[in-house]
Amino acid sequence: MTQEMNPFKLAQAQFxxxxxxxxxxxxxxxxxxxxxxxxxxxxxxxxxxGSIKVFFGFRVQHNDARGPAKGGIRFAANETLDTVRxxxxxxxxxxxxxxxxxxxxxxxxxxxxxxxxxxxxxxLCREWIDAVWKNLGPRNDVPAPDVGxxxxxxxxxxxxxxxxxxxxVPGVITGKPLGGGGSAGRTAATGYGVxxxxxxxxxxxxxxxxxRTASIQGFGNVAQYAARNFIELLGGKxxxxxxxxxxxxxxxxxxxxxxxDPYFLQSITDQYGSISKxxxxxxxxxxxxGDAWLSKDVDVLIPAAxxxxxxxxxxxxxxxxxxxxxxxxxxxxxxxxxxxxxRRNIFTIxxxxxxxxxxxxxxxxxxxxxxxxxxxxxEVLSKLDQKMSAAFHAVLEMSxxxxxxxxxAAYWVAIARVERAMRLRGWL
Ligand code: GLU
Numbered sequence: 001m002t003q004e005m006n007p008f009k010l011a012q013a014q015f016x017x018x019x020x021x022x023x024x025x026x027x028x029x030x031x032x033x034x035x036x037x038x039x040x041x042x043x044x045x046x047x048x049x050g051s052i053k054v055f056f057g058f059r060v061q062h063n064d065a066r067g068p069a070k071g072g073i074r075f076a077a078n079e080t081l082d083t084v085r086x087x088x089x090x091x092x093x094x095x096x097x098x099x100x101x102x103x104x105x106x107x108x109x110x111x112x113x114x115x116x117x118x119x120x121x122x123x124l125c126r127e128w129i130d131a132v133w134k135n136l137g138p139r140n141d142v143p144a145p146d147v148g149x150x151x152x153x154x155x156x157x158x159x160x161x162x163x164x165x166x167x168x169v170p171g172v173i174t175g176k177p178l179g180g181g182g183s184a185g186r187t188a189a190t191g192y193g194v195x196x197x198x199x200x201x202x203x204x205x206x207x208x209x210x211x212r213t214a215s216i217q218g219f220g221n222v223a224q225y226a227a228r229n230f231i232e233l234l235g236g237k238x239x240x241x242x243x244x245x246x247x248x249x250x251x252x253x254x255x256x257x258x259x260x261d262p263y264f265l266q267s268i269t270d271q272y273g274s275i276s277k278x279x280x281x282x283x284x285x286x287x288x289x290g291d292a293w294l295s296k297d298v299d300v301l302i303p304a305a306x307x308x309x310x311x312x313x314x315x316x317x318x319x320x321x322x323x324x325x326x327x328x329x330x331x332x333x334x335x336x337x338x339x340x341x342x343r344r345n346i347f348t349i350x351x352x353x354x355x356x357x358x359x360x361x362x363x364x365x366x367x368x369x370x371x372x373x374x375x376x377x378x379e380v381l382s383k384l385d386q387k388m389s390a391a392f393h394a395v396l397e398m399s400x401x402x403x404x405x406x407x408x409a410a411y412w413v414a415i416a417r418v419e420r421a422m423r424l425r426g427w428l
Contacts, residue, residue: 005308005311005334006082007082007083007086007087007307007308007331008082008083008085008086008089009082010086010307010308010331010334010335011085011086011089011090011331012033012089013335014335014407014411015029015032015033015089015411015415016029016033017408018408018411018412018415019032019415021404021408021412022412022415022416024415024419025428027428028415028419028422028428031063031422031427031428032063032089032092032415032418032419034085035060035061035062035063035085035088035089036061036062036063036064037060037061037135038058038059038060038061038081038085039058039059039060039131039132039135040056040057040058040081041056041057041058041131041132042054042055042056042057042131043055043056043057043109043124043127043128043131044127045120045123045124045127046123047120048117048119048120055109055110055111055124055127056109056110057107057108057109057110057127057128057131057132058079058081058084058106058107058108058109059073059084059105059106059107059132059135059136059141059143060081060084060085060087060088060105060106060107061088061103061104061105061135061141062085062088062089062091062092062103062104062105062106063092063103063104063418064103064104064105064140064141065103065418065421065422065425065427066095066096066101066102066103066417066418066421067095067100067101067102067103068102068103068137068138068139068140068141068142069088069091069102069103069104069105069140069141069142070091070095070102070103070104070105070141070142070144070359070362070363071087071088071091071104071105071106071107071143071144071146071359072087072106072107072143072144072145072146072147072149072175072358073106073107073108073109073128073143073144073145073146073149074087074106074107074108074109074146074147074148074149075108075109075111075112075113075124075147075148075149076108076109076110076111076112076147076148077110077111077112078110079108079109079110079111080110083108083307084106084107084108085106086307086330086331087106087146087330087331088104088105088106089104090104090330090331090351090352091103091104091105091106091352091359092104092414092418093352093410093411093414093415093418094351094352094353094355094356094359094414095356095359095363096413096414096415096417096418097352097353097356097391097394097395097410097413097414097417098353098356098359098360098363098387098388098391099387099390099391099394099417100359100360100363100387101363102142102359102363105141105142105143106146107128107132107143109124109128111124111148112148113148113149113272114246114272121153122153122156125153125156125157125160126156126157126160128157129157129160129161129164130160130164133160133161133164133165136161136172136173137169137172138169138171138172138366138369138370142171142172142173142174142362142366143157143172143173143174144173144174144175144358144359144362145175145221147220147306148272150271151175151176151177151178151180151182151186151187152177154173154174154175154176154177154182155176155177155180155181157172157173158170158172158173158176158180158181161173170369171366171369171370174186174362174363174365174366175358175362175365176365181365181369182365183361183362183364183365183368183374183375183380184374184375184376184377184380185361185364185377185380185381185384186358186361186362186365186380187221187225188225188228188229188381189225189357189358189360189361189362189380189381189384190221190222190225190226190328190355190357190358190361191221191222191223191224191225191226191227191228191229191304191328191357192225192229192233192357192381192384193354193355193356193357193358193360193361193384193388194222194225194226194229194302194304194326194328194354194355194357195226195229195230195233195234196233196357196384196385196388196389196392197326197349197353197354197388197391197392198230198234198300198302198324198326198349199233199234200388200389200392200393200396201324201326201347201349201392202234202324204347204396205323205324205347207299207323207324208234210234210235210236211235211236211237212234212236212237212299212300213236213237213238213239213297213298213299213300214227214230214236214237214238214239214298214299214300214301214302215238215239215240215241215242215293215294215296215298215300215301215302216238216240216241216242216293216302216303216304216328217241217242217243217293217294217302217303217304217305217309217329217332218241218242218243218273218303218304218305218306218328218329219241219242219243219265219266219269219273219274219275220243220272220273220304220305222304222328222329222355222358223241223243223273223302223304223305223328224262224266224269226302226304226326226328227241227260227262227265228262228263230300230302231259231262236299236300237258237259238259238260238262239255239256239257239259239260239296239298240253240254240255240256240260240288240292240293240296240298241253241254241260241265241275241293242254242290242291242292242293242305243269243273243274243275243305244273244274244290244305245274245275245277246270246272246274247274248277250290251289251290251291252275252277252287252288252289252290253287253288253289253290253291253292253293254275254280254285254286254287255285255286255287255288255292255296256284256285256286260285264283265280268280268283291314291317294310294314294317294318295317295318295319296319297319297321298319298321298322299321299322299323299324300322300323300324300325300326301318301322301324301325301326302325302326302327302328303325303327303328303329303332303333304328304329304355305329305332306329306330306332307329307330307331307332308331308332308334309329309332309333310325310332310333310334310337311334311336311337312334312336312337312340314337315336315337315340315341316340318344318346320344322346323346323347324346324347324348324349325341325346325347325348325349326349326354327348327349327350327351327354327355328351328354328355329351329355330351330352330355331351332351333348333351338405338407342405347406348405348406348407349392349406350395350406350407350410352410352414353391353392353395353406353410356388356391357384357388360384360387360388361380361384364380364383364384394413395409395410395413396409398410398412398413
């Protein structure tokens with residue numbers, strides 16, 4: 001991993017830049033450059049063939065001044081402590097910018113979940129909880145799904161925690177399945193929120209009209225719902241999506257000039273987000289290489305897969321037509337690439353604002369768990385729209401007021417809120 005690609009170095013460098021602009025006290029910088037607490041543990045799991053395999057797991061709590069640490073758990077073959085640290089840090093900013101009373105955390109396991117049977121996955125999930133349950137809880141730290149984990153896994157984890165505590169504790173984890181303590185709208189929430197921010201950005205630049213085009217990287221949970229909502233909420237057209245192909249171990253971009261059909265593509269996608277190349281070709285999609293999504297002649301680019309994909313090496317491939325970069329993924333853009341985006345005046349909706357819809361809905365899920373009373377989907381989505389629009393406008397106002405790049409403006413809003421909470425609690 002190069003220096004530029006180490007996500008924690010990126011998260012710290014982004015923070016340092018804004019800390020300097022804001023003239024933050026040294027103590028505030030010291031608190032926020034590093035996580036408050038980190039746990040690393042071994043997870044021995046009985047495999048189906050009777051052998052024991054030992055996995056590595058992590059949980060990082062970056063900051064909990066505004067409320068319990070909050071953030072997903074990733075199951076990924078290339079997981080490292082530094083990726084988890086970065087993602088935990090971004091969660092602190094995400095919850096603060098969304099103005100929900102939660103802090104930032106993240107967890108992970110070094111594992112390719114597609115190599116596990118259902119039983120092995122369940123045992124690994126339960127083991128993960130057994131290892132850290134004393135540090136979790138609705139008032140301490142609340143995990144959720146992320147890359148490589150699913151609502152079903154959250155259900156198993158909630159069950160394991162409840163057994164250890166000897167009582168039903170649905171609020172210990174969010175993103176649970178519907179009927180198992182989950183919230184209506186949670187699956188759609190992140191992608192829906194991405195498009196709410198795209199709508200507000202288009203309105204701001206005077207570009208909101210039907211028929212706008214988008215190109216998306218990824219076809220997992222965030223990308224699928226971003227595609228649907230770009231089409232259904234905004235009347236737009238998604239002309240390409242790029243995703244990893246597990247069989248061929250490479251990425252492809254699936255293109256259709258008249259617009260992709262996200263429902264059809266979803267029907268030929270496996271549970272890990274791999275679209276079947278054969279079936280897509282049979283349905284008339286052109287298949288290009290995995291990077292092609294970035295250079296498409298579209299109005300909006302939506303990276304919605306993983307971190308570190310828009311770099312100093314490839315950022316110049318972005319077409320001059322692109323007006324908005326909506327970061328559905330966490331940390332997709334490196335510092336070098338950011339400089340180019342600024343210079344080219346592309347309106348960037350930074351990750352921790354753009355994809356805050358997921359955690360905002362997680363917050364609603366916890367509120368519903370506490371009340372033991374559940375809202376219908378329209379109510380959840382309308383509350384989500386309000387929260388995401390308010391977050392977008394707080395950042396936009398800061399950016400206009402202080403003449404800041406949107407990412408820096410989002411950092412200003414978030415850092416100021418976290419600093420205030422730390423001071424109010426007497427930490428500083
Ligand atoms: N994993 C999602 C994120 O990165 C959701 C986190 C949550 O719901 O706690 O924002």
